[in-house]
Amino acid sequence: MNDTAPALGTNTATPAAPRAVSPAPVTHTASKSEQAYAAVKARIVDGSYSPGYRLVLAKIAEDLGVSVVPVREAIRRLEAEGLVKFERNVGATVAGIDPTEYLYTMQTLSIVEGAATALSAPLIGPADVARARAVNAEMRECLEHFDPVRFTRLNQDFHSILFEHCPNPHILDLVHRGWNRLASLRSSTFRFVPRRAHESVDEHEALLRLIESAADADVIEKAARLHRSATLDAYLAQSNAGSVSAR
Amino acid sequence: MNDTAPALGTNTATPAAPRAVSPAPVTHTASKSEQAYAAVKARIVDGSYSPGYRLVLAKIAEDLGVSVVPVREAIRRLEAEGLVKFERNVGATVAGIDPTEYLYTMQTLSIVEGAATALSAPLIGPADVARARAVNAEMRECLEHFDPVRFTRLNQDFHSILFEHCPNPHILDLVHRGWNRLASLRSSTFRFVPRRAHESVDEHEALLRLIESAADADVIEKAARLHRSATLDAYLAQSNAGSVSAR
DNA sequence: GCAATAGTCTTCGTATACGATTTCGTACTC
């Protein structure tokens, strides 16, 4: 379907080596619509457009040197993907950080990512495990002088290695969408709950052990799912104790 | 109060989409874009546009009494949903029945529907269970003079009761999308594998028992997932006695 | 001084128009 492959990337340690499946079929064909989609998506994911940012069609069109029509299409696609919220006769804004939304997204991701990881597991070779372990080592290092943003990026790299082999493209797409949604809110959970970062690294190692030992798909799925929902729980516990709760 | 809508006396050709699996956001304001989206989606889901059908923008626009621009947007949204396939400079076609695609969709659905059902379970009251049981009774009846189409519709109704209470709208949305994709290929699995229908009815009852007894979420999820993947397996076993995995 | 209302201004929604690309048919040549 859609989903231009990158977006998940920015990976320093994992240059998407394993498979040449990477769709770079942009054969001199880049429709304006496509351009607009990619451009806006990139800006959302990289944080240039932060949540709540008002996406004015005419302005974006001008920035990109196109008319509003392709931009509208792009926005529509992003809306369907959940990256943008659209209100009739009012306009589009970058989808928000609403804690409720965060909860939904994390829960959904826990499920689809768990499944994707379990489905990938049999296809993950020793080389992949080694790469993942290297990333995890970096994460552990990163714990010293804790940098939430860097940590989050590494976290993404780590999990990418685990689920990218998923043979079911639909599920993989859902995982990507979930990650993108999270990426749009740059404030990672780890910023709020640094303690969770430590546990996270340990759980990563446990996950790798399971994969190495060719554990049951069920077991891997459950572990991957719990790994994520534990992060969610940590966030919830924190936010309840702390300031903003609201709904 | 608004809605003077002169000149276009012939419009509003779409009176409340014929009960697709997804909710109809029919506020009293229906932009042309919405109309087009609902209309095309309805036609795909109800089979007027069968898989492979070529969706010509101009023709649809004329049928609906609008211009092509709103139709384009609608098509884009349907594309993001996976109901249509779009090729640059060529056009859109209703997404196909490709067995591989079927496999992917069913697998994905088994996962998200399983999760949705498990999350819904605690919110399902005796009244709901009773309704579901009534539907299942109809299905059992339906086994006598087997009618695959009717059976499939009842099957959808049954599962809808089980997952519609899902508190996570994202997951619920994914379930709807999965069902819609399946709906677009009118040939239900049960047409090919009537025997599966019998098992299915029994599994439904088992599922209801689990929900009634407030079984563990894990147990319910696994049961719901297996229920669906068993249907998939039945299809696979039937359709090709040879090439199992089909890449 | 505050609130309600009217007017303006921004921005969206859709129609129409035209250029670009693909596809299909036909004729011509080997």
Add this chain to the structure above:
DNA sequence: GAGTACGAAATCGTATACGAAGACTATTGC
């Protein structure tokens, strides 16, 4: 007779234009 090349028709892609709806502001009345 078959294959290729040229051309026409169909269809998509995008720009521009105009009407409509919501938001913002200023003015007026209490």
